[in-house]
Amino acid sequence: MSSRPRASSASIDHAETCFVDAWPRAQVAFSPYTRLAPPILCRTQADERREQLSGSFAMIRMRDERIVIGLREIAERGLAEHAHAILSHEVGHYVFVPSTLRDHVRLHDRIRRMLTPELASHAGLVANLYADLLLNDRLQRKGGADIAAVYAAMKGDASSDLWSFYMRSYERLWLLRPGTLTEPTSPAIDADAELAARVLRTFRERWLEGAPSFALLVSPYLESLPTETRAIGGWMDTAGTSIGDQIPDGLIEDEFDRDSIQHPAVDERLSDGDLDAEEEGDDTDGTSLGRGGGRPRRDTSVRKTRGPAEWLDTLKAVGVHRDPKDLLASYYRELAMPHLLPFPAQKVARAGDPLPEGLDVWEAGSSLESIDWFATLAKSPVVIPGVTTVERTYGVTDGGEPGRLVPDLYVGIDCSGSMGNPALQIAYPIVAGVVLALSALRRGARVMVCLSGEWHGAGRFVETPGFIRDERAILGVLTDYLGTGASFGLPRLAEAFATKKKHPVHALVVSDSDLFGEIEGTQDGWEIAKRAVEHAGAGASAVLRLRKLPAFEAPTKKLEDAGFTPYFIESEPELVSFARAFARRTFGPT
Secondary structure, eight states: OOOOOOOOHHHHHHHHHHHHHHHHHHHTSSOTTOOOOOOEEEOSHHHHHHTTOOSSSEEEETTTTEEEEEHHHHHHHTOGGGHHHHHHHHHHHHHTSSOSHHHHHHHHHHHHHHSOTTTGGGHHHHHHHHHHHHHHHHHHHHSSOOHHHHHHHTTTSOOSHHHHHHHHHHHHHTTOOTTSSSOOOOHHHHHHHHHHHHHHHHHTTSHHHHHHHHHHHHHHHHHTOOSSSOOSOSOOOSTTOOOTTOOOSSOSEEOOOGGGOOOTTTOTTSOOSOTTSOOTTOOSSSTTOOTTOSOOOOOOSOOEEOOHHHHHHHHHHTTOOSOHHHHHHHHHHHHHGGGOOOOOOEEESOOOOEEEEEEEEOOTTSOGGGBOHHHHHHHOSSOOTTTTOEEEEEEEOOOSSOEEEOOEEEEEEEOSTTSOOTTTSOOHHHHHHHHHHHHHHHTTOOEEEEEEEEETTEEEEEEOSSSBOOHHHHHHHHTOOOOOSSBOOHHHHHHHTSSOOSSOEEEEEEEOTHHHHHHHTSTTHHHHHHHHHHHHEEEEEEEEOSOOOGGGHHHHHHHHHTTEEEEEOSSTTHHHHHHHHHIIIIISOO
16 A cells, blocks of 8 residues: 655645535535534644544544544545535434434444454444444435545555455445445455345344344454554544543443344345335435434333443443543432432421521532622632532521421441442442432432441441532442441441531431341440430431341330331342332321
């Protein structure tokens, strides 16, 4: 492969003009309603490095949906006249496939799971090839963009059986004369290209379903990729892109069954019809695509919940750059969201009108609208959230109707060795804690969370700095892991409620039968527990993971005498249902 001459300033200027002129028409190649920011045009290598463009002369950056064009390489390859086709292709990634971050991750994940562990690192490449095949076919057939001319201009750019198979697939799809896009290939490659074309035609309107079949077809070619020459063409625009620090929702449930996928050579779902024939009802103007594309289809698959380890691996594979603790917190937050209820409230004697009383520190996580900006700036001209920011506190004037007072919430969870690591398996006590904590925050309450694995004061614990509204800090503590001790430590409860709270708090502890031994084994343990409940001011609950047996009747009675309402849960998954029902039954509206 001969080296290309370096681009001159004049040729780069010409390429820039072509791409600027082509953008308005390319933006609506798939739908007249597409609205994207203009492409970022890089003139120098420094520009390309700044925009993270490498290994390709064009890409769409998944994390912010910006199209990036390398004008220098465009000019060197003589592709400036194909600006409309190149830009239309990049728009297709936004509109058609993968279109959303969620579908981008799902596509990558299905292909990765079809490849052997040795080939899994090529999942991004295979996903890019498959996505390009889908949207290029649509553009070539009805999008008014001559994609074939772009690949013809790049003929000889790469040398590998994979690239030959890929180009031959386009020739078969578009009924081009063999040799138009690649040198003549072997009968085996021709047969695989025929199968690739049939996969595309069969699954083009439900493209995610066809991705595993394409991965099986491509897999043998990955094993023989050469390392001494360029194996893939210079237009790989999503293979190396990262989705940044964004965490797409909807990835916890997964309906994909790897064992149900057959090789395209024996898959009866593939169409036997003429590849040149159009499917009945296929849209011709792209207006029905929308984000996510594809026709609606009844979902008959069985959805399974991914464990945290698998979910974290999925995000890591697509290059999510976030603190692992933040990722784990997002996982349990998504698990909890369907179960959230408004947090319960206590009845007070009378409702009334708000009466301004004073100022309090505004904390991160509170509503921005609650900041008293006049008082904040009067305190300090330099605004530091959580330090100089203040909010107005209110009392009430007596009214004539019953009102409701939302208590703060204390959640203490036994994180001893009996509870598994929440990063490796679903920890249902943590899911329940997130349900309760987020419900409280929704109603404006403050929350304190404590994970404890102690025994008579010895062991480890982690807790929030008092009662706060910072969701990130609360979820960070809830998804931590200790794995030590035997029970929730009574000293943690005693310290949290050493004095009577000005604002009522409901204390909820999740533990097992070891809680009885912890209190019994502590000097004046029952008195300490009773005093903590009194200082809380809004009652207490003890959620115990055990069967209600006669042997526990005596300590249960002592627990009730101390002010706790005991709840017996026989299995950990029941904790989530309990957390949801708890707010409705105990504190919900009458």
